[in-house]
Amino acid sequence: MNKHCNIIIAGAGGIAEAAGLLLMEWSAVPPTIFIGNRTLSKAQKVARWIEEGTIKPCSVTAFHLPEEGLTEEMKEILGQGNVLLDCLPGRLAPKIARLAKDFHMHYVNLTEYVAETTEIMELAKDATTGFVLQTGLAPGYINILANHLFQRFCSDYEVDNVDKLEFKVGALTDHAVSPHYYGFTWSPVGVATEYIKDTLVLRDFKKTRLPALSERASIIIDGITYEEDLTSGGAADLPDALAGKVSSLDYKTLRYPGHYAWVEEQLAGLRNTSEAIAALQQKMEALIPHNEDDRIILYAAVEGKDKDGTLHRREISKRILPQTIGRHKLRSIQITTAVCLLQSAQLLVESHCSGVVLQSQIDPKSFLNGNFIVPVFGKV
Structure with a gap:
């Protein structure tokens, strides 16, 4: 990222790990990161993994993200967020997208699920923030x-x-x-x-x-x-x-x-x-x-x-x-998926998009030569 952002990552799997580490290592201005998961111990493990893996100053906070309802801690953290990166299973995407809309955050997801994508498109058509959907490796x-x-x-x-x-x-x-x-x-x-x-x-x-x-x-x-x-x-x-x-x-x-x-x-x-x-x-x-x-x-x-x-x-x-x-080795699927997610998040932050942004609407030359993309995929 080229300016400071509060970034919330939903999920505590391999892509969440990679996204957090890459944000710390490759951002011009390191962000503040919050990792949320339904199992708090997994979120805490990912937060420690990122902190141990980066060679740069780091701020990562783990929090409980239950499948239903909103805790007071969630409300406080979501209220601070600029971008929500959805690394959870695709069936949960509409719920997480709704949180992004309600708390006025940009939203980026990875899922290839068609029905859930259609649901989010309807949800986000009048949003004041941007929603980039299906932005991993494939689709993405x-x-x-x-x-x-x-x-x-x-x-x-x-x-x-x-x-x-x-x-x-x-x-x-x-x-x-x-x-x-x-x-x-x-x-x-x-x-x-x-x-x-x-x-x-x-x-x-x-x-x-x-x-x-x-x-x-x-x-x-x-x-x-x-x-x-x-x-x-x-x-x-x-x-x-x-x-x-x-x-x-x-x-x-x-x-x-x-x-x-x-x-x-x-x-x-x-x-x-x-x-x-x-x-x-x-x-x-x-x-x-x-x-x-x-x-x-x-x-x-x-x-x-x-x-x-x-x-x-x-x-x-x-x-x-x-x-x-940094100090960790990332698998190919982790790094290729995560950099696409992050490049899309940076697009939203820098362009101030609102509503749904689909793959065909992204400027290919700018995206494919972005600062997160090029170190992994090379220039086109």
């Missing part, structure tokens, strides 16, 4: 990168529509073994959800809904073969923003070959319900280990014809590995 950075590719392509080739816009992300382990060819690097319930809920795409320039895991294909990125398939939530608002401009647009998740076939075996007989999500999550957690050695693979491409009818394709790929920040 990858959507802004894809929109950047689209805009540059149209400008350079003097066209206003393209044939394809593809964007893909994989949060993967360094190694993968049979039969599942996967290791958890982030939320199991998030993985189960994206494998089951429908996804929004563009086909023939029109927004449509397709089942998750219904368009599997192989792709080679930097010489390595991955499998890609449709998953829910990652397209953010680009199907709405680019309808009529892109013939085929979709977000796909990257996995090692063999993983999706294993998932289909687990899904046999399950229906598209909340119970199916829970059942898939339970099956995966019983058999798939969590793994700290991770990497992020991302890829975006635009394809279309110039004004003379010549077909062109532009591609960007990146591989992000763990990084040491």
Whole structure:
């Protein structure tokens, strides 16, 4: 941050840890941070972790954030906040967004959940503060990168529509073994959800809904073969923003070959319900280990014809590995997600936005070259 802010982080998981540490290490003016969680001891643990990890002067306060109701301590802390960073599970996002609105704070969240995002959009349409939604890695950075590719392509080739816009992300382990060819690097319930809920795409320039895991294909990125398939939530608002401009647009998740076939075996007989999500999550957690050695693979491409009818394709790929920040080593999924959250928070503080800000409304060049983004993703 370029000026002092009181920042409230809701949640005490890996992204909350990373966000707090990065705020201390990379802000021009270190903020005052409050960490809230329903289990106070977890919030206190994260606060200590940040204080022990930063090499800069630090102020982090833990507080109890119950699932229901407001304590006097909460009212006092929320009343001081400038920005609320929502690092809690997506099902809680509308509740946390309501707190941000009620206490006149900017709000930034990470969730890919579509229904909850729609609820917050309705809630925040008349807010006096800014609400940046779905601003992690995917949805988030990858959507802004894809929109950047689209805009540059149209400008350079003097066209206003393209044939394809593809964007893909994989949060993967360094190694993968049979039969599942996967290791958890982030939320199991998030993985189960994206494998089951429908996804929004563009086909023939029109927004449509397709089942998750219904368009599997192989792709080679930097010489390595991955499998890609449709998953829910990652397209953010680009199907709405680019309808009529892109013939085929979709977000796909990257996995090692063999993983999706294993998932289909687990899904046999399950229906598209909340119970199916829970059942898939339970099956995966019983058999798939969590793994700290991770990497992020991302890829975006635009394809279309110039004004003379010549077909062109532009591609960007990146591989992000763990990084040491201060005295702690952050996993790839932590740092890539957290810096997008923080860049969005800084955008709100510096631009004084109000109401909902979606991915397509963020200036790509400014965001992608922001001071939190560049040290992790590089310039574009």
